[in-house]
Amino acid sequence: MSLTASVWMLFFVGLWGRTKPLDNGLARTPTMGWLHWERFMCNTNCDADPDNCISERLYMMMADVMAAEGWREAGYQYVCIDDCWMSKSRDAGGRLQADPRRFPGGIKKLADYVHSKGLKLGIYADVGTSTCAGYPGSLAHYDTDAQTFAEWEVDLLKFDGCSMDTTLLEEGYVNMSKALNRTGRPILYSCEWPLYEWPSQKPNYNTIAETCNQWRNFADAYDSWSSVKSILDWTATHQDIIVPSAGPGGWNDPDMLVIGNFGLSRDQQESQMALWAIMAAPLLMSNDLRSICRHSKELLQNRHIIAISQDELGKQGYRTAKVDHFEVWERPLSQGWLAIAVLNALEIGGPRRFSLKAAPGWKTCTPLCNITQILPQYEEVGVQIGHQVSVNPSGTALLVIMPISMKKHDQRFLKMQWSEKQTLL
Template structure:
């Protein structure tokens, strides 16, 4: 076991494929996105608090500021599908739905910017969006100019109603048009997800040159099995994704759904921990007006967020898996490259749905090798248990992990 784990740890490199050269999202983006929670609800008479409208997004912006999410790093408020009119205007330009967005998108962007937030918007590479609204096919340049004129800060470009065979040329075109506007717009692509669905192996180096972040698997839904399915897929394909992952170019396993009643506190911790080990985008999809306190505490956990936002931007990997317990490890700061000694974030994940799991090893079995030891800190613990303690590599540790839960620690290398 130690030989297996040590091999992987010490063969990690920081080589990353050349990325989209727009200087944006050098750390994984954080924010809020409407889709998983609110989908395409457009009936504002029956559902005034949950319909896709400017009121929903201004409400979420207000809560992001007042409840500490912006201070914690969540800065994007992202519109998803169903925001536009069903047809373009006479000039073939996109227009926001006049009833649900009476002030228009430019006004909404200004509202976000005044609060220190940023606005994201949704479009589709195909003829139509996934919900049947006008798509950007044949209008890529025009739409890029429109989004820039509105002051948009991020574009999610979906891939419904388009052939995956034209995505390797079409998605880079939109990247070019966005950059040519002169406005910094983060570019989120769904390109590889549609290739995977079609049985095509994504060419991630080309994707990384065109996109800042990209979805590569199916949509998350409000249930634990969906989170587990995404984790399983990422575990299986991690060797393809790790070399292209890093500052300015991020694999996106989809939205954080902590704060929704469909998942437990332990499951919320598990998703937040593993997404952070991956240095994944942290884009919540929940109703910030009704997030339970225990879930809010997870979403605002500064120590876990710091793992996600570590400047090295390393995508951690599943290092070992036994008895339904997965052990994930991520290199991070502080470090001393001259002596090849790094700090690590480590997640012990119990996949069992009904029973606790116990892990008992010594730190050397995980490949930790610094003779001066490490300061070990439990990132979800409270009180005295949260105080870092010194551990030597030959020391044993024992953790009990709740069903569908995690233990997450940081091992900070002792250099002096």
């Protein structure tokens, strides 16, 4: 590799220093699982809609599917409850309690069931006086609620930020983090802290990363391409601020994957999956796994994309170029590989071609790269001095490249393919 290319790779891989992450041993790679909110929202009418209301039945069914249909083996570990699971008041001892009609066995029974499937259970609470849907919040109850979740053997807490004075957000989130750690149970801590702080001030990502395992920055994901685009645009606009905080132990969370629902075309589903992997984002699906279509299931379980998501180097990718209505997003991977996503931002016309030589990361190819295309279809392209990809409107081509010099000691890599490299991740 030439000096120029070596310096470029060093710059690219180590562009930002990492802040100190929360040291609870969790989220060493981005979280993977299922979360009810976008698809099922606050549906509590179990009399009229027993299969889709927020009840222990829903989570048990999702756990059954995740264990039976390859989701667990693909890496999806968490079955996560969102808002609307609680009773409207605490019990006589001041503890949170599940709605007794919809969760007759209580959360501990549900956790035992989910664990019996080889999965983990996530739960939801709020840093303020009430949740976003009006159920009891955790303000002034942090230690009690943390201990309750630990006794129930919960594995993840999503901690929202409704009904809270923004000047007290930091104190509240830090106090709950400490309370969770004091329980002695490993509970992954998913925060909404910067989401609620951005309207009034720039969040302190050093403190956030020391406090949380993942954190939301921007608006909820909706089942639409405009929503996904707005999240990507916000992330790219603020990447110089948010990317340095991400890495093993703590991740920027652009919110749920809505793949398998109603609002995204096939190409747009591929774009969300590819770019969430590039962003080292938690992969938390919000869909109905009981009725998901074959293509969406194959996309969500694609081992090549998941390998990028879970890469051990733990570097978040970012947007590196905008060229002729294409967006280039790149993520450095372990052992010197590079993932490149090329998004066709146009929503009109037909497929358009993009030369990888226009991607900033291509500068590492000296003079060759070994290329594997993952989306829109898998292809071992092989060793190339250049390559063009065809990308549909609002679609994304996802590739992995390995720079190759022609020095003798590099010849062993010429036949090494992406599928072999995954065994090293």
